[in-house]
Amino acid sequence: MSNKILVAIDGSEGGKRALGAAVEYAKLTHSSLILSYIIDWSPYSFHTPEELDERQKRRESEIQRAHDSILNPEIEALGDQNLSIETVVRHGKIAEALKNIADEYKATQIYIGKLGESRVRSMIFGSVTAALVQTSLLPVTVVP
């Protein structure tokens, strides 16, 4: 059975380093990669009726934008390294959504950057990386 590595990309430097490390490992072990970008979203937020009306349209454009401006440039930057790469964009809470994707795509491990967010934010809301490490059932590699 081949390895599948799920890499969390968020457009930050930390995410880029995580991808770099994952690529090296994948080449060594002939694993395939799943690049994922999570759009932070909560089902419990409040909106005006007009916003709800436009939600579907917005969702599609958000997904499109994530592909165009974050995932695709990363893949292009990698160049042709003879790797099998899939991409996934999802809405949701980051740690939870990554876990769901890992389940769905039957990933065997997860790579994530250490510095994805500001210090203040992680002090108040807790770090996404820490949450993932705590709850994941798969090996998680945190790339500094």
Added chain:
Amino acid sequence: MKKLLLLFSLVFIPFTNVYAGIDEAINNATAPIATFIGKVVFFKVPVFGAQLPLVVLWLVVGAVFFTFYMRFINVRGFKHAIQLVRGDYSDPKSHGEVSHFQALATAVSGTVGIGNIGGVAVAVTVGGAGATFWLIVAGILGMSTKFVECTLGVKYRQEFEDGHVSGGPMYYLRQGFSDRGMAGFGKFMGTFYAVGIFIGALGIGNMFQSNQAYVQLNTVAGGGLDGFGWLIGLILAGVVFSVIIGGIKSIARVTEKIVPFMAIFYCIFAIIVILMNIGSLPQAVSNIFTGAFTGEGVAGGALGAMIIGFQRAVFSNEAGIGSASIAHSAVKTNEPVTEGVVSLLEPFIDTIVICTITALVIGTAQVADPNFANGAQGVAMTSAAFQREFSWFPLPLAFAALLFAFSTMISWSYYGLKGWTYLFGESEKGQTAYKLIFCAFVALGCIVELGPILDISDALVFLICVPNILGLYFLAPIVKREMESYFARIESGEIKKFK
């Protein structure tokens, strides 16, 4: 944007130049219209000495029928509604779409309005404590009506190519009747409803709200704003203008976020006030029950109390009007029934929880001191009941009332807009014209007195119940089939839980 602002000021500057006596002039002009519309819509038949408006009977019979026909979906579906709102059945793959919680929260912000604070006081003043009992009964029955209309709203909504959706009674009336071979009639009903929701949006969802917000502000200011209705109206209209035309969504977003907290804050304080008056509570509760069946001191006795209770309940939770169906249609789901089930919670939160709490605050105050309100009515009466315990309470209450009014106006501006676009198409210019009219009515609402305003908006909103409920009867078998199939698939495990 600048052009619009200019246009806006051109419409309103004449108002500001006139002295405060304008209030009176407009009042005198609207009163006869209100009386006439009221007489037509609330055509009354005498029943056992009480005057029963036919339209109220129409609503109650509808709600009772749907409760039985859907086999008490209002009770059966309750637990499932909470599971749906919690997201137990939402596929993580479809995250990012409008969630059940969001659709419900938006619809509730639209219905939790001044009716919950002031409308209950009106009911208790006119219909006695017993009206509260019937208000709750109407809320429970109204849950079934809501279920039917919201299921249909999703089922027959129209999805446009750019991804936005329009739904609501005008669409299900047109399509539903057409499916039954009555295309012409369906078209007529859809148009009738669209005209009604458009005018209703200017009344119940607009003038009534801004009027009560003004009254409340004036009470807090100790009458210092007497004759300045036009000024408050102008300011309110300006804020609404900046949101719905100026596209300053941040204001709306902030209100949408504050309103739920305000509602919780309101309920917590109401419960504290009730607890502080715990000695009067048993008497207040007993008044509600005895009043419901004896109707002591109420014109028309028990039936009189019942009529008032039902009337105010509909005015508050909008079951049977079809408005919520427009808001719920935005949900992305393959199962229209799920949205119907979720919408059950709306009359529950609005009428059964919030209205009952308000009624108990007023009821306990009345037991302790029958003259506590000093003749005050509407929101002012509720405010007086709170003031007995917390002298500072009118201030945050006024603020809450203002926000409730504002979020209701924003929601209704959307409902009215959907009526408008149904009639005149989706053109940008047309939509702007509608929004300008809407703002003008916000200002107008603060200028005229409560009496005629309440009559006009009450009447118009009840009028659109006629085509809506007629349509619900015709389409109920479709809803029933969908409902049975849906629950059978839940039972068999074909529809999976994700949590």
